Amino acid sequence: MLLIKPLLAFRPNKMDWIFATKTFVAGMLALYVAFSLNLAYPIWAIGTVFVIANPYSGMTSSKSIYRILGTLLGAIASVVVTPLLMNTPWLFTCFLAAWVGFCLYISLLDRTPRSYVSMLAGYTAVIICYNIIYYADTVSIFDMAIGRFLEITVGVVCSAIVSTTIFPLHIGPAVETRVSKTIQDTNALFDQILLDQKQLHHYNQLLGNITRDTSDIHTMAVHLSYEKSSLQGMTKPLQEMLHQLTVLVANLVAMSERMKQLDQIDLTYRTSLKAIHTHIAEFLKDGHEIKPQELNLLPNQFESDFDALVASARPEQVIILNGLKMDIRHFIQNVRAVKLIWQRIQQGDDSLPESMSPLTTTYPSLHRDHGVAVRGGISAFIIIMISTAFWILSGWKAGFMLAEMAAISACILTAMDNPVPALKIFIRANIYAAVMVFIYAYGVFPHVTTFWELVLVLAPFIICCLMLFPHPPLTGLGLPLLMGTIMGLNLHNNYSLDQIAFFDASIGSLIGLIISVYVIHIVRAMSxxxxxxxxxxxxxxxxxxxxxxxxxxxxxxxxxxxxxxxxxxxxxxxxxxxxxxxxxxxxxxxxxxxxxxxxxxxxxxxxxxxxxxxxxxxxxxxxxxxxxxxxxxxxxxxxxxxxxxxxxxxxxxxxxxxxxxxxxxxxxxxxxxxxxxxxxxxxxxxxxxxxxxxx
Incomplete structure (x- = not known):
């Protein structure tokens, strides 16, 4: 059974209920507005609410903006290209495959939340273009693109209104807590490295954890500009502080390595080192405000303490002790730099001291894997070519759903090392979604005549799915199950469900997912x-x-x-x-x-x-x-x-x-x-x- 153990162990807490209820309200509001405006596909309005849903209002707002921008770029590309290539299906297919592959490549290189823009621009163009082809006799190209953009915008606006007005949960306090903990962890590790000989060999893993935490905070900081919290607008100075904080990791590792060398020669030096640590710890714990001109200050006894330590050490330890002294001096100065920037951030000052060279660039200096990005783009290109060729050659009317689902699944999980297991869960979730669509369409909806009744019958299922979102192991089930059901129901003002079209679309979606799984397994997946x-x-x-x-x-x-x-x-x-x-x-x-x-x-x-x-x-x-x-x-x-x-x-x-x-x-x-x-x-x-x- 799919994720049966995590599901049985899952116990929603108060915050899960609040998040799920808020998101459900936003989704129903978006659906009501879409019905009122008589939009062609209200499902995209409510679906958008669920796709961008996040417990933190800042993350929801930023993803909303990125989704609008991505949809806009995809719509523009479809409007420009479709009239030119619509009558040359193979050339059209090649262009769309190349477009999605290129957009996915850019997305995989950008390890910030902004990557959502380029990824969405890729597969949105495919969705709009294939819908234009499918409904060519009834809808114009421009109307289809504008309709999709309006539907997405309705979902985004409704989500923003609800998330920022009803029990808003800001990411600022969460970032502040993570930063404070990381700073405390670095100070605690400094104490342990200098004092605890027995645990010295286990510090590198803990230091690695700090580097992972700083990378996570760096990503979280991007969302601060999209919410009203105490850290609003502090993304750049916070990321700059994180740059300085990562340098502390190098200092700590260097110190631990020097002390391992010293311990192999003689342990006598550790007695004097305790006194040095006491003076440094008192200096670093001083709660007074740090001034920019005092950034490089050291404890008063720093030089004399180390002179005494070197004088009492064995000759073969002198060079290593001088290296340790240099590492500790840099550590103290970097700690004070971190404290100064953090002090300014908490005071609402986003400027850096003049003596400090900013490390933040317009294209942040982060790890980027061009090989993975290229393989991801190639896999998307192949998937779209195969799925669209199947549609063209078979003449199957519902083949457009196969091609659309293949394009979407080629993109959404490709950032993972091996997306195949997650895609298999995605396939199972879509099978369960087809069952839910069948139950609702033929067992429930025939008795629903008003909007409030629709809300009432959808509430239990949607809220249960939404409560899985904040828990990463269960998100892979909750999101595709919910989105597959909502998209499969295809809600309209004048609701009706064609049984043949329903089964065709369900089968096509599954085939599209299976094509993605096999191609990604061969081209993209890595152990x-x-x-x-x-x-x-x-x-x-x-x-x-x-x-x-x-x-x-x-x-x-x-x-x-x-x-x-x-x-x-x-x-x-x-x-x-x-x-x-x-x-x-x-x-x-x-x-x-x-x-x-x-x-x-x-x-x-x-x-x-x-x-x-x-x-x-x-x-x-x-x-x-x-x-x-x-x-x-x-x-x-x-x-x-x-x-x-x-x-x-x-x-x-x-x-x-x-x-x-x-x-x-x-x-x-x-x-x-x-x-x-x-x-x-x-x-x-x-x-x-x-x-x-x-x-």
Whole structure:
């Protein structure tokens, strides 16, 4: 049975009842207005209400606007193209398939809620065009497009009125709670990393969870401009704060890696570290308002505390401790940057301090998978070509429903790694919907004569389906079951149901879904292991790119995208391969050290051009490039790693000849971090010994 266990365990709460009742009222209002205006297809008005339904008013409003824009673009495309290509069916089919494929490609690249615009523009054009062909003798092209736009608009307006006036639930407080929790989590992890030796090796998964949470909040923040809450209009500064927050993740990972190195040598340093932690914790918990000019302040005892720590440590720990000091200093400064932006947001100030370079761009620096987008677009193209060809060649009058449903199902779930299981649930839900249509049409509607009676008989079924919406495991059942029933009933002012047309449409819809399932299974679907391999390849490519980026805004944006990619990786379904699980774990560690790659380039520019160490560093950069290129291409890299470790050892030896002690120390710190976090070796000296032993 379909989702039988989750359904039996489901217990709607108060908020579920409020959401379902509000949405039902909005749907009935949209249906009544559509009846009153005598629109051709009132089902699109009520269906729109259910498609955009969300417990949060901001999400409902934003999706409403995106749906109107997407419908408008699809309607314009259909009006422009249909008169030109209507008499050349195969060329027309190719154009529509290419249009949907392109729109889906753009949609899959945009990981914000705006992606709904381009996806809807794609399959809306197909729906309008195929309806125009089906009803060519009775409806004009322009009237069909305008009618569809008006029906969608009625649903959107009714939904907005109800969601914003009856017990509105704003997303602002939810975002505020998530942000506060994430900030608390980073502070708690800082405390644990410095104090809790036993749990040090388990922090990377928790840090990965924070990157996933920040990616989720980044998406939620888009909706803040569409509601009246305390955070209204704060999308850009909030996303900027999230950029800064993700940098904290890199700081925390770097600290944990340095401490793992230190623990392997000697644990005595931890006694002095507790006093350092106490001073830092008191400094960070200071509730006073942070001023922009105080952004880079450190605790008064910071330098003296670390001087005492380094003086009491073993000689082989000194470089690592200096690296830890640098990571902790950056952590403190980034925490204060996050607090300053959050402080301003809560005061209603959407500006950034002048000293802070904004990382937010018009095209946000987030992970984007062009391969998945291309395969999604190709699968949509093939699905529409096959389904429409079936309609054309068979001459089946109801084939247009087959082609429409194939186009819709080709788009709506393609963002998933493997949409096939969800599409199978979609198919079953449509079968159950056909049964519900039959019951209503032949068992209930013959006794319904007024609108209020219609409302009364629809209420139990619709409200029950709507209560499933806020619960992700059950949404895949509730939405297609409800939409399949509403669309199948095809409510009109003068209601009648043609039995032959009903069965034809039901069968056609199922065939269209089956075509989508098979094509997506062959072209688009990927196992979690394959998905993770592809994302890891992009991660290794991003590490290589960091080798040649100067430290600055461009690098920070690049680091932001890398950390977002880690969040995506941690949000994937569990993979079967232990090797891949280990590489996911190591990817976060590697990301924390990419800043040391930019420091290599920075230090080269500060060294004399003729110095022999410059060529040694350039050889090291090339070895790093070769190593991560081999990992990206999934080629054997054991020999390349040995060459890389040799290059590291050569540069390490050459640092003793650098006259500038500050540059020499910074170079030693970066070499240690690269060896530990990118090559996953204990120390540079250890790597050197290992290399000599091999040679």
């Amino acid at each position: 979690p292991d394959i998905t993770v391999q592809r994302i890891l390849a992009m991660h290794y490519k991003a590490v290589r790119k960091a080798l040649y980026l100067p430290y600055g805004t461009e690098f920070k944006q690049h680091l932001r995208s890398m950390l977002d990619r880690i969040g995506v990786l941690n949000g994937k379904a569990a993979v079967q391969s232990q090797r891949l699980n280990k590489e996911i774990h190591l990817a976060l560690i590697e990301t924390s050290a990419v800043i040391d790659l930019t420091r290599l380039q920075e230090l080269i520019e500060k060294l004399p051009e003729q110095a022999s160490i410059v060529s040694s560093i350039e050889n090291l950069q090339q070895s790093l490039d070769d190593y991560f290129r081999a990992k990206e291409m999934q080629r054997p890299h054991t020999d390349i790693l040995q060459n890389l470790l040799h290059s590291l050892a050569v540069v390490q030896s050459a640092t003793d000849e650098v006259e500038n002690s500050d540059i020499a120390q910074r170079l030693k710190i970066s070499l240690n971090n690269i060896c530990s976090s990118l090559c996953h070796q204990n120390t540079v000296n250890g790597a050197k010994q290992k290399t000599l032993a091999v040679s």
